[in-house]
Amino acid sequence: MKIIIGSKNPAKVLAVQSVFNNDQIEFISVNVPSGVSNQPFSDEETIKGAINRAYSALEVGDGDIGIGLEGGVQETTHGLFLCNWGALAEKGKPPIIAGGARIPLPKEIAGRLLSGEELGPVMEKFTEKEDVRKKEGAVGIFTNGQISRSEMFTHVVKLLTGQYEYRKR
Template structure:
C-alpha cells in the first residue's frame, strides 16, 4: 500500500508512518502540497478543511492508495480561551475520513500574539527561546511538559482517520 502524506514536515511524516506502520508493506511518501487555508488556520472548520485539502491533493499527486492530510490550527471552542487543535484526513479518492487529535488551551501570552495575527510556530520559538518547536515537540509538547509530543498527538489523529479504511467496523 502506498500512502501519500500532504506535507514535507518531518513530524507529520513520522506521525503518518507510525499510524500506518502496522499495515504490511505500507510505505509513506511526503508530497509537497498547499493546504488551501492560511498558514495559521483559525477555527475547527478551517483546520479540518486544510487537512482534507492536503489529503486530496496528496492522493491526486498520483499512484497512491491513500492520501493523508494533517493540519494544526487554533480555535476558541466556544470560550474566550484559544486552543491548539489538530485534524487529520485520509482519502482513498472516493471518501474522506476525518479525526481530531488532542486540544490544549494556549497560555494567554501566546494566545494574544496568535490573535494579533502571528503564526503559532514562530510565536512558540520566540516566547520560549527555542528554534523549530513546530518541527520538534510542538506546542503540545511544550505545554504538557513533554508528556505528549506533536508526533504522538498527530499520530492519534491519523490513526483515527485511517480506522474506517483498515477495520471492518464501519461497514
C-alpha cells in the same frame, strides 16, 4: 500499498509511519498547500486544510490513499485552544476525518495569535528554540513533554486508520 503524506514535516510523517508500520507500504511525503491560512483559526478551517492536503497528496503522489494533517486553533469562551485534524482520502470516495487533543494556549501566546501572528514563529520566539513545529510542537511545550506533536498526530492517524479499516470491511 502506497501512502502519500501531504507534508514533509517530520512530526506528521512520523505519525503516519508509526501507525501504518507494514513492510508492504511505500510512504511518500510531498509538500502540498493546505489551501487555508497559514494559521487556521477554527475547526472548520483546520478540517478544510487537512482535507485539501489529503486529496492534493493523493493526486500529486498517485497513491492508494492520501493523508492530510493540519494544526490550528479554535476560539472558545474558555480561551484559545490548540486543535488538530486529519483526513484520509481515497479516489472517488468522501474523506475520512478525525480530530485530536485540545489544550488551551497561555494568554500571552493566544494574544499574539489573535493579533495576527502564526503559532510556529511565536513558539520559536517564546521557547528560543528552532523548528518547534517540526519537533515537540506547542503541545509538547505546554504539556511539559508529556505528549509531542507527533504523538498528538499519531492519535489522529489511528482514528483515521480505524475508520478506513472499518470502511473496507
